[in-house]
Structure formats: C-alpha cells, structure tokens
Amino acid sequence: MARQWGMAIDLDRCTGCEACVVACHAENNISTVGEEQAAIGRAKHWIRVERYYEGEFPDVTVKFMPVLCQQCDAAPCEPVCPTFASYHTSEGLNGQVYNRCIGTRYCANACPYTVRFFNFYNPIWEKPLQLQLNPDVSIRSVGTMEKCMFCVQRIKAGEIQAAAEKHELRDGEIQPACVQSCPTRAMVFGDLSDPESEVSRWAGSSRATKLLGELGTRPKVTYLQRDSWHGSEDA
Amino acid sequence: MAAKTPEQINEDLMRPLAGVSASYLIVLACFLTIVIAGFAAFGWQIYHGIGVAGIRRPVFWGFYITNFVFWIGLSHAGTLISAILRLANATWRRPVTRCAEVITVFALSIGAMFPIIHLGRSWLFFWLVPYPSERGIWPNIHSPLLWDFFAISTYLLGSGTFLLLPILPDLALVRDLATGLRKKIYTVLAIGWRGTSRQWHRLETAMHIMAIAVIPVAVSVHSIVSWDFAMAPVPMWHSTIFAPYFVAGAIFSGIAALIIAMAFLRKFLHLEEYLLPIHFENLGKLLLVMSLLWVYFVFAERLTTWYGNERSEMAVFWLTQRGSYSPLFWTMVTCNFLIPFPILAIKKLRTITGTFIASVGVVIGMWLERFLIIVPALSHKYLPYSWGTYRPTWVEITITAATFAAMAVLYMLLSKFIPIISVWELKAGLHEKPHPLRAVAQPDQVGAD
Amino acid sequence: MERRDFLKISAAAGATAALEGCGNPDHQLIRFVPEEDLIPGLATWKPSICTLCPAGCGLSVRVMPGDAEVVRKGQLGLLKMGLAKKLEGNPAHPINRGKLCPRGQAGLQVTYHPDRLKGPLVRTGRRGSGQFREVSWDDAIQQLVSHLSDLQESKSEGRLAFVTAPLRGQRKMIIDTFAASFKRSMAVEFAFFDDSVIRSANAASFGHALPPTVDMGESNYVISFGADFLGTWNSPVAQSLGFGQMRKGRPGERGKFVQFEPRISQTGASADEWIPVEPGAEGMLALSLAHVIIAEKQRPAAAAGHAGSLVEGWSQGLTDFAPEKIAAQIGVKPETIRRIAREAAAHDPAVALIGDAAVAHTNGLFNALAVNALNALLGSVGKPGGVLFGPVPAAKQPAASLESWAAQVNSGAAAVEVLLLYNANPVFAAPAVWGVHAALDKIPFIASFGSFIDETSALADLILPDHSALESWLEDTPVSGSGKVVVSVAPPTMNPLHNTRAMPDVLLEVAHRLGGESAKALPWKTYDEAIQASFAALYKEMGSKTAKDAEEFWKKAQEQGGWWSAEESRVTPVSGSSAGAAVKNSAPRFDGNPSEYPYYFLPFASQLFYDGSLAHLPWMQEAPDPLSTVMWGAWVEINPRTAEKLAIKQGDLVEVASPHGKLEAPALVTPGIAPDVIAMPVGQGHENFTRYATGRGANPISILSSATVEGTGSLAWAATRVTLSSVGQGKLILFGGSLSENPPELKHR
Numbered sequence A: 001m002a003r004q005w006g007m008a009i010d011l012d013r014c015t016g017c018e019a020c021v022v023a024c025h026a027e028n029n030i031s032t033v034g035e036e037q038a039a040i041g042r043a044k045h046w047i048r049v050e051r052y053y054e055g056e057f058p059d060v061t062v063k064f065m066p067v068l069c070q071q072c073d074a075a076p077c078e079p080v081c082p083t084f085a086s087y088h089t090s091e092g093l094n095g096q097v098y099n100r101c102i103g104t105r106y107c108a109n110a111c112p113y114t115v116r117f118f119n120f121y122n123p124i125w126e127k128p129l130q131l132q133l134n135p136d137v138s139i140r141s142v143g144t145m146e147k148c149m150f151c152v153q154r155i156k157a158g159e160i161q162a163a164a165e166k167h168e169l170r171d172g173e174i175q176p177a178c179v180q181s182c183p184t185r186a187m188v189f190g191d192l193s194d195p196e197s198e199v200s201r202w203a204g205s206s207r208a209t210k211l212l213g214e215l216g217t218r219p220k221v222t223y224l225q226r227d228s229w230h231g232s233e234d235a
Numbered sequence B: 001m002a003a004k005t006p007e008q009i010n011e012d013l014m015r016p017l018a019g020v021s022a023s024y025l026i027v028l029a030c031f032l033t034i035v036i037a038g039f040a041a042f043g044w045q046i047y048h049g050i051g052v053a054g055i056r057r058p059v060f061w062g063f064y065i066t067n068f069v070f071w072i073g074l075s076h077a078g079t080l081i082s083a084i085l086r087l088a089n090a091t092w093r094r095p096v097t098r099c100a101e102v103i104t105v106f107a108l109s110i111g112a113m114f115p116i117i118h119l120g121r122s123w124l125f126f127w128l129v130p131y132p133s134e135r136g137i138w139p140n141i142h143s144p145l146l147w148d149f150f151a152i153s154t155y156l157l158g159s160g161t162f163l164l165l166p167i168l169p170d171l172a173l174v175r176d177l178a179t180g181l182r183k184k185i186y187t188v189l190a191i192g193w194r195g196t197s198r199q200w201h202r203l204e205t206a207m208h209i210m211a212i213a214v215i216p217v218a219v220s221v222h223s224i225v226s227w228d229f230a231m232a233p234v235p236m237w238h239s240t241i242f243a244p245y246f247v248a249g250a251i252f253s254g255i256a257a258l259i260i261a262m263a264f265l266r267k268f269l270h271l272e273e274y275l276l277p278i279h280f281e282n283l284g285k286l287l288l289v290m291s292l293l294w295v296y297f298v299f300a301e302r303l304t305t306w307y308g309n310e311r312s313e314m315a316v317f318w319l320t321q322r323g324s325y326s327p328l329f330w331t332m333v334t335c336n337f338l339i340p341f342p343i344l345a346i347k348k349l350r351t352i353t354g355t356f357i358a359s360v361g362v363v364i365g366m367w368l369e370r371f372l373i374i375v376p377a378l379s380h381k382y383l384p385y386s387w388g389t390y391r392p393t394w395v396e397i398t399i400t401a402a403t404f405a406a407m408a409v410l411y412m413l414l415s416k417f418i419p420i421i422s423v424w425e426l427k428a429g430l431h432e433k434p435h436p437l438r439a440v441a442q443p444d445q446v447g448a449d
Numbered sequence C: 001m002e003r004r005d006f007l008k009i010s011a012a013a014g015a016t017a018a019l020e021g022c023g024n025p026d027h028q029l030i031r032f033v034p035e036e037d038l039i040p041g042l043a044t045w046k047p048s049i050c051t052l053c054p055a056g057c058g059l060s061v062r063v064m065p066g067d068a069e070v071v072r073k074g075q076l077g078l079l080k081m082g083l084a085k086k087l088e089g090n091p092a093h094p095i096n097r098g099k100l101c102p103r104g105q106a107g108l109q110v111t112y113h114p115d116r117l118k119g120p121l122v123r124t125g126r127r128g129s130g131q132f133r134e135v136s137w138d139d140a141i142q143q144l145v146s147h148l149s150d151l152q153e154s155k156s157e158g159r160l161a162f163v164t165a166p167l168r169g170q171r172k173m174i175i176d177t178f179a180a181s182f183k184r185s186m187a188v189e190f191a192f193f194d195d196s197v198i199r200s201a202n203a204a205s206f207g208h209a210l211p212p213t214v215d216m217g218e219s220n221y222v223i224s225f226g227a228d229f230l231g232t233w234n235s236p237v238a239q240s241l242g243f244g245q246m247r248k249g250r251p252g253e254r255g256k257f258v259q260f261e262p263r264i265s266q267t268g269a270s271a272d273e274w275i276p277v278e279p280g281a282e283g284m285l286a287l288s289l290a291h292v293i294i295a296e297k298q299r300p301a302a303a304a305g306h307a308g309s310l311v312e313g314w315s316q317g318l319t320d321f322a323p324e325k326i327a328a329q330i331g332v333k334p335e336t337i338r339r340i341a342r343e344a345a346a347h348d349p350a351v352a353l354i355g356d357a358a359v360a361h362t363n364g365l366f367n368a369l370a371v372n373a374l375n376a377l378l379g380s381v382g383k384p385g386g387v388l389f390g391p392v393p394a395a396k397q398p399a400a401s402l403e404s405w406a407a408q409v410n411s412g413a414a415a416v417e418v419l420l421l422y423n424a425n426p427v428f429a430a431p432a433v434w435g436v437h438a439a440l441d442k443i444p445f446i447a448s449f450g451s452f453i454d455e456t457s458a459l460a461d462l463i464l465p466d467h468s469a470l471e472s473w474l475e476d477t478p479v480s481g482s483g484k485v486v487v488s489v490a491p492p493t494m495n496p497l498h499n500t501r502a503m504p505d506v507l508l509e510v511a512h513r514l515g516g517e518s519a520k521a522l523p524w525k526t527y528d529e530a531i532q533a534s535f536a537a538l539y540k541e542m543g544s545k546t547a548k549d550a551e552e553f554w555k556k557a558q559e560q561g562g563w564w565s566a567e568e569s570r571v572t573p574v575s576g577s578s579a580g581a582a583v584k585n586s587a588p589r590f591d592g593n594p595s596e597y598p599y600y601f602l603p604f605a606s607q608l609f610y611d612g613s614l615a616h617l618p619w620m621q622e623a624p625d626p627l628s629t630v631m632w633g634a635w636v637e638i639n640p641r642t643a644e645k646l647a648i649k650q651g652d653l654v655e656v657a658s659p660h661g662k663l664e665a666p667a668l669v670t671p672g673i674a675p676d677v678i679a680m681p682v683g684q685g686h687e688n689f690t691r692y693a694t695g696r697g698a699n700p701i702s703i704l705s706s707a708t709v710e711g712t713g714s715l716a717w718a719a720t721r722v723t724l725s726s727v728g729q730g731k732l733i734l735f736g737g738s739l740s741e742n743p744p745e746l747k748h749r
Helices: A019-027 A035-039 A106-110 A152-164 A177-181 A198-203 B006-018 B022-048 B063-087 B097-117 B122-128 B144-177 B180-189 B197-230 B242-268 B277-308 B311-321 B326-338 B340-345 B352-379 B394-417 B423-430 C003-020 C102-106 C137-153 C169-180 C196-206 C236-249 C282-295 C301-309 C323-330 C334-346 C364-378 C402-411 C436-442 C503-514 C516-521 C527-542 C550-560 C618-622 C640-645
Strands: A005-010 A048-054 A061-067 A086-088 A094-096 A187-191 A221-224 C044-049 C058-072 C075-089 C121-123 C132-134 C159-164 C186-189 C221-225 C256-260 C273-275 C350-354 C416-422 C445-448 C474-476 C486-490 C562-564 C599-605 C636-638 C652-658 C661-669 C677-682 C721-729
Touching: A005 A198, A019 A048, A019 A177, A019 C075, A019 C102, A019 C618, A177 A187, A177 C075, A187 A198, A198 A221, B006 B144, B006 B394, B006 B423, B022 B122, B022 B394, B063 B097, B063 B144, B063 B197, B063 B242, B063 B352, B063 B394, B097 B122, B097 B144, B097 B242, B097 B394, B122 B144, B144 B180, B144 B197, B144 B423, B197 B242, B197 B352, B242 B277, B242 B352, B242 B394, B277 B311, B277 B326, B277 B340, B277 B352, B311 B326, B311 B352, B326 B340, B326 B352, B340 B352, C044 C474, C044 C486, C044 C550, C075 C102, C102 C618, C121 C137, C137 C159, C137 C416, C137 C445, C137 C503, C137 C516, C159 C169, C159 C402, C169 C186, C169 C474, C169 C503, C169 C516, C169 C527, C186 C402, C196 C301, C196 C364, C221 C282, C221 C334, C221 C364, C236 C256, C273 C334, C282 C323, C282 C334, C282 C350, C282 C364, C301 C364, C323 C334, C334 C350, C350 C364, C402 C436, C486 C527, C486 C550, C503 C516, C503 C527, C527 C550, C527 C562, C550 C562, C636 C640, C636 C652, C640 C661
Parallel strands: A005 A221, C159 C186, C159 C416, C221 C256, C221 C350, C256 C273, C416 C445, C599 C677, C636 C661
Antiparallel strands: A005 A187, A048 A061, A086 A094, C044 C058, C058 C075, C121 C132, C474 C486, C486 C562, C599 C721, C636 C677, C652 C661, C652 C721
C-alpha cells in the first residue's frame, strides 16, 4: 500500500518555543517580508504556534498549538484551484506546484486552517543572506502561493536514498525540519498506513483529536490534547 | 405633446451622433483621465507585484473581487430586462432596451477584467483557457473559477449578440443618413442590412431565440459567481442561499444602474420626450420589487444563521451587525432598503428624480453588499488566532474608480456612434395594435397624451 | 532533452545567476579557483557548537557547495565553497541530543548577515561617528601590538582591561592568560543574564559553584520559582527534553509542573498550574512549602542537611513561614501552599528550580538558598529525577564585575589605557546608571573583536573582526544539561566568507609579537593547537575505550563534535562551605517610592532575542514572540484591570518611567500578569546594531536601577519600580489575531 504521510503533535509536550517555526524557515527558504509587510499580515510562517490565553488573572492558562498544513485527504483547497497547483499526491500530501500557480488565492480562502501563504512581492535576501538558501527547495516568485508540504524534499531524498541503499524506509528515518528540531519531542512524523509506525500509534491515543475535523477535511495531523495531572486522585 | 413622426424620431435620436460639444469633451476627458489612472495603477501592480494592493492574509480577496461581482451583477439588468420584457411583450420597454443591453455588455467587459487584475501573476491568466498546453494538463473543471470563465464568456457572447443584432437596422439608418467617411464605415458595420421583410423576419426570430436563451445564461452566470464563495468552507459563505440571492441582487443592482443611465441620457441627450416618467415609474416598481426581494433574502439568510448559532458563523454575523463592519452594514441597509422603499412605494415620490435617488442608493448599497459578503467572512474564519483585517490601497481605489469612469466613458462614446434608443423598435411601436382590453393610449406611442 | 527539462534547467541557471551575478551585466564576476574539494550537490554533515547562549548545545551542520561572492587579494569574485546551509542538533551530543531551540536554528544568519564586518577597521572620524577605514590584518595587529607594548613596558599607571561575556574552556584560558600577562590588568566578564547568584547559592548549599543539571525526565513533580527553564534559562534544550519525557515519555506516568511567578513566562505557559506570587517573595514561599512538609511530618527537617542549616529558623521548623502567617505578604493563598506542599511531598522525585527574576531581586540569594533547602528537604539533590551537578571543574574566582569596573574607571581609580572587547555589548546591555559609556569615553584606546557594529563596538578605535562561529574552531565545556562529562570540540564547518580572523588566533599572534610575558604564557601558534593540547591532557586523565592514542582521541572527538563520558557521573553534593551565618529572611527591596512608582518592573529574557544579542537576525525579528505574537517590535505587558484604570488601550504608546530614566513602547494588554507588575522583553531598543535591529522598540535595561543582590553584588534587575502613562498611538505588529480561543465574538448566544 502506498505510504500515507501523517503527523502527530502532542500538546501535552509542546511548550510553544517556536523551534519548529524557525527550523521551517531555514529549511524551506521562506523569505522574511520585513516590518512594513508583516504589519499588514504578509508574514509567512508555514508552521505557526497558535497561542490562546484562557481565564482571567489569577486563574490563567495558556494553550499552544502548532498549526501547519494538515495535508487533508478531503482538502477544500484542491477542487478550487483552476490550474491544479494544489493537488493531492499519491503519498497523501497536499502538493503545491509553484509553477502552476497563477495566484487566484482561492485555495487560501478555502483553507479553514489559514495555512496557505502568498508571495505578494518577489522575495528579497539582502546579500549574502541568500547563501543560507537550501538548494533542494525552489524559490517562489511573486504571485504564487506556498505552504508546508511536510518537507517533501526530505521525503523524496529519503526515499531515493533508501532505494539506493536497498533497504526499506525505517519509521522515523525521514523527519521534516520541525519534527527534527522540536526540543520536547512533541512531534512525530511517519507513515499512517503502517499501523506499527509511531505516528499511527500516537494517532490511536485516547487523547487524539483532529483540528476542525467536524468540517470533513480529513486532516492528517493528529493533535493529542493536553492531559491533566492524575496524581491528585491517589494523593 | 403631439405624436412624433418617424422623421422627427430620426432627427431626435440621431442628433447625438451629429457632433460633440465642448462640455461633452471636457467631461469625457475627465473620465478618461480616471480610466488612464486605473490602467496606470494596474501597470504599477504588474511591475511591483500584487503586494501594492491591500489584500493580505487572511483577507485574500478584497476590492478586486468586490468589483468583479458587482460589475458582473450589474450586467444582469440589461439582458434580463430586455429579454424578459420582450418575451412578456411589455410595450413600454422599447426606448429602454438598448440602454439596458449596452449596460450589460459594458459591465460584463469591465467585470471580466477583474479575474485578470486580481491574479498574483496576471500575465498567466490564459492558463484558465482550456487549450492543449505544454504543462500537459487541462484546467481544473472542478474549480468554480473555471465555471466563471465559461459562464462569463458565454454570457458575453450571448449578450453581445443580443445587443448587436437589433443594432443592425439602426446602423443601416445611420449609413443611409450619413455622408463621407462615416457612410463608408457604417456601410461596413451594417453588413448589408436592407430592411427586407426576410431580413426582418430573421431578425425577429433571432431576437426571440436569444431572448429565451439568454435568460438561463444570465441566471447561471451569477449563480456561478456566487459559487466562488459558496463552494468554500468559510463561515457565512458556505450557504445554499447564495445562488438565488446573488441573482436577485444582480438584477436589483442592474435595474438601478439602468435607471441612472436613463436619467443621465434623458438629461444630456435631450430625450425628455422619449424617456418618459412612466418608464421610470415602471422600472421604479421593478426596483421596489427587487428591493423587497433583496430584503427577503438577507433576512432569510441572517435569520437562519442566527438561529443556527454556529460559533464561527456567529462571529462573522456579529461582526457585520454590530462589530467593526456595522457602519458599512447599516449604510448598505439604508441604501438598499430604507431610502428606496418609501420613494418607490409612494406613487408621488416615484418620479424621475425619486427613482434616480433611490437607484444611486442601490448602486452604493449593492457595492457595499459585495464587499460585506467577501471581507468580513475572510477576516474571521475558524481559528481566531488567524483573524485579521483588510484595508484597500490607492491602487485598488484607483482601479475601482476607474471602472465607474470607464462605464461613463464607454456610454458617452457609444451614444455618439449609435442611437442609444432603438430607433426601429420605437417606430415599430407606433404601429403596434393597442391591447384589446386597453382604452388608454400606450406609453410607447411616443408623444401620445 | 525534453523541452520541459531544458526550461527547468535554464530557469534554475538563470535564477542562480540572478542571485549571484548581482544583476550587473556590465561586469561578470570573475571566478576563483575553489580552495577545497567539493562534489556538487552533495551535502556533508559536520559537527559544531552553538554559542548563542550559555547552554553549549552541539550542532550538526549541513554543508553544501555553493557560489559565494568573496574578496581575494582585493578583487571581488565568485568562489565555489562549502557553505553551511542548515543547523540541526547533534544527535550524539549529550546536552541537546539532536534537538535545537529557535535561537540555535537562527545562528545560520549570523554567518551570512549583510552587516557583518568584512575585515579589520580603523576609526577615522570622531569616536562613535561610525567612520572607519579598512586596513590590512598586518596593520591592524601591529597597531594593537604597539598600544599593548606601551603597556607592557611603561611604568605608568595605565592598565589593560578585557571585557568579555562569561567564557569557558580554552578560549577563556587564552584570554585570561593574555590579560594576566599585563600588570594590574582587569578581566571583566559581563552578561545581563548570568547565573552568579545561583552559583553562589549552590556553592553555599551544596559545595558546587555551578548551575544545576535537572534530571527532569524522571521527575514526578516540578516546582519552578520563576525559572524560564523551557525557554531561556540555563540549558533550555536539555530541560525541554526532560520536560517532554516527564510529561509523556514514560507510559502510565505523567509528572506535574507548577510555576510560581508574577507574570506567565514562556515556561509558565506550559505549567499545569501557574500561580502568581509577589515579586521577590519566592524564597518565603519556598520556606512556607518547606514548613508545611516538615510540620505535617512528610519529611524531617534534618533531611535538608547543610542546605537547610543555612536558613535561619530551619531546625525549628520554620514556624514564621506558616502559610497563614505570610499568605498576604507573598500573595499566595494558604490552602494553595498547603496543597502544593503535600502534592510535592507525596510524589517524589519532586524537584524545585529557581531562576531569572526570582534571583534578580535584592534578596535573590536568600530566595535561591531557600529553594535549595526545599530541594534538599524533598530529597532530590543528587538523585534521579532531581538536581545534580555535572562533574565540571569549579570555576575560578569570578572576574571583576562590570559595575565596579566602570565605577573605577569613571572615578579615576583605575586608569585603563587599553580596552579589549569580546562578545559583550555593555553599552546596550548594562543599566545606564552604571555609566559604561562614560567609562569608555575615558579610555584612550579601544579595540573590539566583534563581528558587528553595535552600541559598544561603535566606540572602538580598532576592530579586528572574529570569524562567525560556523567558521571557527570551537570548544566548550558545558556546565549543566547532562550528567556526563562533556567537552565539545568542532573544527570550522566552512571557510571564512570575509577577511576575518579567529579571535584567539589574533591574540596568540599579538602575544607572539609582543614577546616577553605574553609570548611565554601563550606558546601556541593557533587556537586549535591549544585545544589539541587540552585534549591530549584530557586523554591522559580520562583514557579511552575506543581510541588507542591521543592522536586518534583527538580525531574522533572532532568527528563527533566532542568527547563525553560513557556514563553519567553525578557528583555528590558535599556539605558545602559554611558561607557564614545562616541567611536571614530578607524581604526584597525596590528602587522607587511606591506612591510615585506604583508598579514592579519586570524585564524578561526574550525567547527570540535572548538578551538582545540576537536582535540583528531577521528570522528572530519576524518570528512572532510566542506569548505576545509581536513581530519587529517591543512591547510593555499590562494587566487588563491596570490598563483600564490607566485608560490604556492595546497598542497605545506608553511611557514607562523609573527613577533612572524613561522609555516608550506600545502597550500589550494580557491576562497573564499581576495587576501591579509591568513586564517588558529584553532585546529591542538597539540604537546601533545592524539594519534589522537599529531604532526598533525600547530597551528596558536602560532604565534599571543599580540595586544589587545582597551577598553577591550582582545586578538585581528585578528591583526597579516604575510608573506608567499613555502618551499617544503606538505600533504593535501582532501575528496572532486573537488573545483567546473563545473571544467574545465567538461566544454562543
């Protein structure tokens, strides 16, 4: 059976540190838009940490939730793209083909998670910052949409390497940049079609939820809800 | 008023084609400047990138799509009015039909530019056209934007035909009355119209077929445009009411535009004896009906939303009703209903001036309605962390202003080249048998008391 | 070939050319012969060390060939060279075990920063005017040598001062040795966020002048008194790994985490319970918890051993700290204190931590000693799931404090002739009242080894820019984060981009040229020679199961990023020095009259900028601050009731005034802060620090008082009071569109 890539994020571990956010920028050549553009909502954080406060002082809690493209199996962004720039790959990813995109931005409106980011201008790297660019990831031009693809360049490289070395891909061998950097090990990535993979096991947890699952998007990211301390029961 | 003879009609309706006044040129120049400014703004956008517009995350559609829907909507008046009135044999339609059809074609042309203007890579707009491309794929037929492409091009073709067919006899008339270069040009344009009964018969048949055919096309166009929104899971977009709601709104704004155009033509082309108060009254009554229909749709949609109490929808609901978009919302209600309703319902107020005021209100209100459908919902989707705002820039404002100016320019230019009131249809009305049940003279018998 | 492939390749080539040809068709850049063996398209992974905070995490750097614009022999051209492309945690490194924090990820931008100094500079205009001219390395070094040789020989009172960040390892050894070779030289270490109070407390309580290593992965109950251990405190990545393990890494077990602090920090946001406490009252709170544990016979008072005896009243059971007695003073309900105490005692291993603002009050040392005693009482010291002290050699006598140094220079008590600056920006990061700027003005010759112009290096007369970390030999002995002995080492991951030189190499050459004492004390030619010598010594001391001789030991260490012991070796806490009499309860004192300055001022380390030294990295400016979501700016955090009382709305520009200065920044209204506390991130407000950080926001350090922590003399940076008023419209760039998941707009009818 073809691989179906998925991810699980344990919100009981996530501390909102944003290592994933910066790692993603570094891996995927996401351009910095600068103060003025960030002020009008054009910053591009393919993965972001949503932060929510609950309660009033002094009973305040904070919830962190890393949100990235959910690679939905029933993605609302796919039927609406007139040029098939947004399409579903055979391995379950929602692909974004930059070259096909003419910038209607319908996909971004249709996405309930608002995980799609648009290039309102051509990207700029003030020299020599362009040397930081990852040669495995293309640069997106003005007028095109971009978003997380689970570091498909790493997936492809991993698959090619495994094939060249004539071994099966091991669970955990391929890690998107965010998963790799997370200091609390809150994120796990792997093949959902393999019931023994760690991501499948996490997805089967009693704490497993899907973000906006009720919309029928069938997202492939599972969120494990923050747990509470059970010690008071046996105190 | 004495009844007009055909020669008098010719003279009155051809007079605008005779020449231009200084004030005409000045006004045309002003509007043209704004239109050129619009092109310059678009050029600026192409050069620097679409970032010069105000759209942003999460409000990825703003003024441009508002204009798109608004102008496509406006285009419904013409053809629908013209086609429905023809089929219903409403004889008072005669002076009105060409004005209406012209609005359709111009509004469609203007509106159809926006799917290009709003693109991030406008120069690749032709990828929406299904041709065997080197990319090896056809466009995505699942996308409402593709449906837009087909619907709008079909409608443009249809309404173009619907406009140009009945122009032929008048082009021939100009040809016959003109001299010199103009005669040569109009000879070509009139494509050999001789006025034989065979040609008349063909024309009437063609018009009849088109009148029937264009109605479903027009209904489908704005249904499809509405599905650009309704097909996306955005709170308060994903509603089944959108197709009829948009079509009704389109007709509503179209009639208003027609009344405004007629009022201007009446005044500036001295057509007081052709565009009569009764025309404005009848259109005013139609406008009243559409206003009530619009209120009905809005009320039905909002009642259902409110009753459903779904979190994300209620966020958008309150945003327009009492939140930051409420000033615009209540302005819209005022312009679309609170002002037009008394004017149009009370016969004494249903004058040319009255209907004009009501129509201006409706055009403003309907533009706001498109804006308020698009922007608040996008700004408040499902995850509050990603809520945002929208503010247009000078580029979008200039281009928007340029669309209105362009409409004016096109109208002003056309009225100088073609009689804006269908001469032959008017004359045909002179010979029309009065309705057996009517004792009163028909309003289309120009000049009759 | 296929037309499509052709288009792709030509587009790619075009893009590359566009990126590197600098768009100037008139003159193509010449291409230099590559200086290393490269295989196009092939990535190699090289170890390195992160130097952006004191944790000392190990890096794994992805290096790929690419074209860089470089200058060779005065000529600009293109050079294909190995370029660092991505930083990851080194999976083998015991501190961070393959993980990396957001700041570490951004370290790549230091190397490629557009405002990096490209070669030695000599001042031409007035000091601080920013006018410099380029000189050769030979000239630059010779200039420095000539100024220093004056010092060596002269019989004048003039001295050498060397101001650096707190350093470790061979780098510190070289600097200290260099400085010491000059009579009456002053080696000053300065960092705004330092661990001197914690070290003092741990030295007194446990005999180790070290920050703790927390074995959180095995803990069942963690109480933190203000320590931002998941964000910026101590060894954040190691602690995060432990935290993740504590939470969900042990099937069937989940530890509880309680954070006591007046403002929800990055770490406090992950607590099971965030409990606000009055600023400076953390020590009293710890003792109150201890009282409950002792009074309810959960642990005997004697269990706290020597650490307990340091607290006055400990053996009597701390009756003065009964919850009911002090609840009002410390701002925590008595029933809460009792409950937490019982829970902690019943769920061991339980461990307590203290850090950040809690030890930056005037009673910071008392607070730290109290928490140490609580830890000892809970039985977590030196045990799994508790705190342990890594087997690191004790730090030498701490260097002179920057405050006293500046005071001496300003008063004339110390006549500093030459000042050398390395990895420190005190003009920005020290309180204005210390007068560091004025002190620098008095010094005739200032040389900086920094890679950037910042507020301090802008005052230099000579700049000898160091390589960036990725271009340098690096070594480090982390002081916390693992129970293993760790000595990191890494060769440069790439050749230098610019005409820079490794600072230790420059010092060694200067010493050489100076001759005399300096040359004798520093015999090595290069820094890596010195590191290799230290590794030879290490091999001799530790031996190795895998390397047969010192050569192989050295080689293997370079390959894996360092050497570490196979086993953890916890150093048992000793009785510790009897640091004088037991420390009395001391309430915190604040600078500023409460009637004039009603609010406690709480600067905090920024998750992105740390202490401001990373504000120049665009990824850090554009990443949203996790709690506030602010990008490209600074802000002042205010409680909603306080904001209402002062008629301050979100985004208003507010003036924050202390007895020592004022600043302006936009207001951010947040529920996660006590009503009488105002908080502000450290890091923005640079007046001169590259195009990305200059002129942005405000610097809270500038208005701090010079109050010190009793018993250590370090800066009590949480001891300032301020007043607040709205002065206009500010600019807040927020990435997050809502404070809450259930804002009022989303409420059901």
